């Protein structure tokens with residue numbers, strides 16, 4: 001670690017109300033400032049809509065901002081979340097492809113509501129869309145709409161009775177392959193990182209993802225114990241992967257806000273930025289940010 005990075009920390013896994021978090025970009029950045037974070041990355045599911053306003057709020061607050069997203073992918077039958085960092089927000093093919101995932105998410109909301117109606121739960125899709133008010137709605141928005149309409153008593157009850165896998169309103173989500181997600185992130189000038197591997201319990205998928213171009217692994221996460229973090233630090237070293245970390249804060253939607261629960265030393269951010277520079281140098285002039 002050099003002298004400029006000492007004592008500086010990042011949170012590279014954060015959500016706002018542009019996906020299923022509750023904070024606005026301004027609220028998120030205010031919380032980041034309270035936690036004295038030097039760097040944040042926004043990783044809303046299947047969208048980069050919140051990046052521009054978060055970048056502006058960070059600029060005002062004197063916090064470094066890294067663009068990002070969290071893509072839902074599949075590898076050997078496992079659902080894998082892939083974080084993309086330092087993405088060019090104007091990249092046409094990237095925007096076109098995530099637009100497809102957003103359409104899939106919107107259609108899935110309609111299908112979940114139809115299934116609820118079939119079991120005599122009178123929710124309307126417009127109630128969910130009005131509440132979600134974003135391009136990448138998901139099950140947490142359906143859960144909140146059910147609570148708001150007085151049809152269930154809590155978010156937990158909504159998931160337990162209706163939304164969990166194999167419950168009446170569960171609808172599987174279309175997923176691209178991990179290789180496609182990685183390739184898409186690279187094409188948009190970014191680096192691809194496997195999110196919260198400790199939640200997947202599927203380490204056997206990692207070598208294949210590395211072969212497909214995976215750049216890093218999220219060793220530090222709110223739900224990783226110290227032992228789990230150390231396990232993935234060893235894996236990162238073995239495969240020569242970047243090390244990242246973040247709280248996966250969704251604002252107030254999961255009880256207490258998680259921002260501040262993970263503080264990634266800045267040396268890892270420097271390595272991530274070096275990797276981005278290396279990749280962009282190899283394809284010079286293609287990116288707008």
Ligand code: AMP
Nearest residue numbers: 020137138139140155156159160164173
């Ligand atoms: P989706 O992307 O639409 O499938 O929704 C996934 C989101 O739902 C994630 O943010 C999860 O944390 C949240 N989620 C999944 N299962 C539950 C649960 N049982 N209770 C509360 N939230 C959940």
Ligand code: ZN
Nearest residue numbers: 015020045250
């Ligand atoms: Zn989420």
Ligand code: FE
Nearest residue numbers: 070081195196
């Ligand atoms: Fe995730």
Ligand code: FE
Nearest residue numbers: 013015070248
């Ligand atoms: Fe997340």
